[in-house]
Amino acid sequence: MRIEHLKYLVHIAETGSITKSAEFFHISQQGLSQAIKRLERQLGVPLLNRQVNKISLSEEGKKLTAKAKDILLIYEELLMELQPSIKAHGQELNIIATPLLSKTILQRVLFAFFKKYPQINMNIVEQQPHKIIDQIIGLKNAVGILSARKNFLNKYAVLNRRDITFNKITECGVFACAAKTLPIANKSAITTGELIKYPIVVYNSEHHIQMLQELFQNDGKPNFKVVTTDWDFYQKTVASGIAVGVSTYLAKDFQKNGPFVNVPIETGNEFNLLVGYITPSKQPINPFLNDFIKILKKLPLGNSSR
Known part of the structure; x- marks a missing residue:
């Protein structure tokens, strides 16, 4: 069993198409089909239900795909941990933040982060909360920083989505x-x-x-x-x-x-904002981004008056 074969299977499960997956991995449809068949022979079970113009996962394929996602995440994280610190040169982090957070707490995070990783490049984009959710999916080495009321999180089902993970830092009046x-x-x-x-x-x-x-x-x-x-x-x-x-x-x-x-302002809890960060669920968090998040979580945020 090869890591590449697991990647092929997971992508086919997401697209439902050998053609699209073959284009994504820049290999022929025949080559991709043969790779999946080799995996099936190794395991001794069918992974795909093959019908005319339709591909779906078998029950065995669904079980393997669920495990394969975990394996691939662990594999990517392991590769990153094994890289020497010199590999940080040329690395880029993608930060998407709401405008006010970008101009306030994000600046403090950046100053602390660059002291430790001066060689890291940073790509920062300001967006509204709903656009952060849309843009963060699929990005590598990415984190979205936002503050939003609970009704916004419920509207976009942020807390229940599988493609992103929302982590609360604090709640503010x-x-x-x-x-x-x-x-x-x-x-x-x-x-x-x-x-x-x-x-x-x-x-x-x-x-x-x-x-x-x-x-x-x-x-x-x-x-x-x-x-x-x-x-x-x-x-x-x-x-x-x-x-x-x-x-x-x-x-x-x-x-x-x-x-x-x-x-x-006396509003009760209705207008409280949750301050937190979003990461793509399907992307591993590399050590540099993990340190960035640690710095973010240590900031003294929260309710304050005089």
Whole structure:
């Protein structure tokens, strides 16, 4: 039994087509068919049900395919662990993150990561949460970093999908981020009815705008004073007292970067956001990506106020 034969069988199971699998592996259909037949002879059982214009797995084929996926993952992980550290040269990690996370916690992860792996190349893409889910599938050495409400995770069945794995890091409440000169800064908590009286600065992303619209849906139309994708300008707008920001995971960043106060918004758990990362289930996690994830999980995230 050869590793290549297991790869062939798994791919045929996923595509239901010898033709597509042969094209994928750049071999002839005849060569692929013969490889599967050799595997069947070695095991002494039929792995495929062969009909005119239709291929399906036999019961034995289904059992072997399930085990083969585990074997292939272990095999890839073993190869990576056996590689000397010099192999890190030229390696590339693919990071897909929501815009605000990309400009906040991701930066801290990168600084710590590059101290250990200066030779690793990094490909970073900013996307909305639903696009992260679509793009992460099939990527090698990839991780998606996102924050989303539970209703979003349920809508896209993120927690129950087999092709991706979602790992929760923390759960955050919602905060109003305001300059210390504003009256709101003296409150221990604030309702959405009180908050809507203040102009709001909005980070111009579909996900953030939708969250704000739902947050104020029972209080009227909020005054979106400033809508921007410039993160520095966003923070300066809050610092100047021109408008109030609404966020979760950014609370600690605000405390470090300016004269801000983070006031919890009374929303119950309905608007809590889960901060976590997504990896493709069918791709092994190499040692470099594994260290990246370890750094990410160690960040001091979570609810914070003053």
